[in-house]
Amino acid sequence: MLEELAEAIAPYRGQKGALIPILQKAQGEIGYLPEEIISEIANFLGLTKNEIYGVASFYAQFRFERQGEHTIKCCQGTACYVQGGKSILKTVEDNLNIEPGKTITDDYKFSLERVACFGSCALAPVIVVDKTVYGRMTSAKVRQLLAQY
Ligand code: FES
Known part of the structure; x- marks a missing residue:
């Protein structure tokens, strides 16, 4: 365990109710x-x-699991799916060289998540990069967007 983490959680020794704050501290130190x-x-x-x-x-x-420097969330909810969400996901996987089902690039630059719905169905198909929502995506737009990183 990281020394800093051991120090940070030392006051909680033996306190079973301290699990959540300890997990938060651990994740804060290590990222996951x-x-x-x-x-x-x-x-x-x-x-x-x-x-x-x-x-x-x-x-x-x-x-x-370890997270990439940037997180890309591809919506696979119904509205996005029928507007081409599966093809958008495939474009992201192909551009980042992430095999289907995998969640992170080899260089840890990107994490990829498949999500059910962002509540932005009117903008379908939607992807979110870090905290920015991108709507009405096409494969060409995805390639342009990823090139910015
Ligand atoms: S289904 Fe994609 S935002 Fe709702």
Whole structure:
């Protein structure tokens, strides 16, 4: 475990109710919660890894895989899907060299997520890069957008 993290969570030793703040601190230090960190926290709190995963997976804020520098979310909800969302996703995967089903580029520059709906259906098909929403996407627009990064 990172020394800084060990220091940050030391005051919580033995406090099982401190799981959420500890997970937040760990993710804040490392960026995500790899299995070895979950093991360390389990030992630290006297919990099992399964107990920690059971709690942490309930919260959308916790990530268990390393994230890329930029996150691209491709909507695959109904409105986007019927407007070509599948083709937009394929264009992103092809341009970033991400195999279908994978979530990150080899250089860790981009993470790719498939999401159900952003609530921006009128702009379908939609992708979101970091926090910016891009609507009425086409494959050509996706290529132009990705070239900016
Ligand atoms: S289905 Fe894509 S934004 Fe709603």
